[in-house]
Amino acid sequence: MHFTQNRRALSRPGTAALAVLGVAVSSFAVLGAVAPAAHAVGTINDIVINEVESNGGSPGDWIELYNNNSVDSVVLDGAQLSDSDNGHTITITGTIAPNSYAWFQTDNSATPGNFGLGGADSARLFAAGDTPGTDPSIDSYSWTNHAATTFGRYPDGAGAKNGGDFFTTTAPTQGTANSYTAPVNPSPAAYAGVVVNEVESNGDVNGDWVELYNTRAFGSVNLTGAILADSNNSNIYTIGSVSIPAGQYRAFYVEDDGVGGGFGLGDVDAARLFAAGTQDLATATVISEYSWSTHSPTTYGRNPNGTGPFQITGTANTFAAANSFVGVPVTTLAGNVVISEVESQPQGTPTFAGDWIELYNASGTPQDIAGAVLSDNDNTHAFRLPSSTAPLAVGEYRAFRVDDALIDGNFGLGGADSARLYEAGSILGTSPAVDQTSWASHATHTWGRLSPSGTGSFTGTSAPTPNLAN
Incomplete structure (x- = not known):
């Protein structure tokens, strides 16, 4: 958006x-x-x-x-x-x-x-x-x-x-x-302790918003005139007459059409806070910021509030309140689901006429892969499997085309690149990958695991086999 x-x-x-x-x-x-x-x-x-x-x-x-x-x-x-x-x-x-x-x-x-x-x-x-x-x-x-x-x-x-x-x-x-x-930029010293704490980039009932949190033990911070921006220095939302008491939260709908400078937050974007009176965002000191590479299914929030790293929040957004991580997915795919085959140079197969990554369920139980993330070697490239994605059956191979222009977060695989699989709720660049493989050049056909159990090393295959054993 x-x-x-x-x-x-x-x-x-x-x-x-x-x-x-x-x-x-x-x-x-x-x-x-x-x-x-x-x-x-x-x-x-x-x-x-x-x-x-x-x-x-x-x-x-x-x-x-x-x-x-x-x-x-x-x-x-x-x-x-x-x-x-x-x-x-x-x-x-x-x-x-x-x-x-x-x-x-x-x-x-x-x-x-x-x-x-x-x-x-x-x-x-x-x-x-x-x-x-x-x-x-x-x-x-x-x-x-x-x-x-x-x-x-x-x-x-x-x-x-x-x-x-x-x-x-x-x-x-x-x-x-x-x-x-x-332009002369003001000092951000007056805002020490105020941080970006939660971000909604995919529009809840009121649109996109950025939450700030005052981590100070005592003392309010006057936010009047402070600036919220996304990754575009021309998108400037100026905060009105607002103070934020110690230990309290304030959230701002940056997409509000009634506010001068309103803007939407994209799936690859950032939320940044600058001092009031800032003239040149490109050279100003950022008070606090957070960047992401794909929309969160809920919001992105700090855990713990104010000081911790960002992660996908739980089942509910917490506009102007402490972040909730109830219902955050726990690690389930590690050791159970692996990358089995990768096509980085399309061969024109009828069903998969593009770049794709194939997953394999090497465990003894079905695996819920909805929300899992596929990526290449760029943390800004993230294809999140839709919530409607069916579980991966025991021993099932399933390929996902990642360069389809119709999917959100699409990306192509290069001649020297990687394929990575992340748990639902992961943040690329911070969370560990469930599985990954890298290559230095395109394969003649595809790169695939030697063993059908999903434990073998990768080598060049004799033919692409999406959704089938290599």
């Missing part, structure tokens, strides 16, 4: 044909009817959105791009710019020299697909041939109100994509370096 609050952008449908793009350092042509062309990885991906004028500046609304590549120029031919509406796109052309800028007017009535940028809107860059709403953007930036001047990256070109570190500039600087008064 990861999103930035966006409202309808001001649309200015256009009529005819050509758009002129502003330039710096490099020479650009007039944009005509350019056929979409395939983009090369490492070229268009070097480009970021660097500055945005959404309130009708000179000559109108525009988006500035920056080439972060310090060696190579980047050809933009066929790339597209859009706002938050997938039906609004203009096609751009030209070449940006290394570490240089180019700006494009989006609301020129002579530009096919022209659009205006709204007070609550987004600027998005797509590669040639990509489709907004279907393909991911190369970069994006969203805002909830017009800037008095423009929104720009600080420093130029820096920060994470799809959010980055944007601030209100001191003056528009289309085609040149952004103009700023360098």
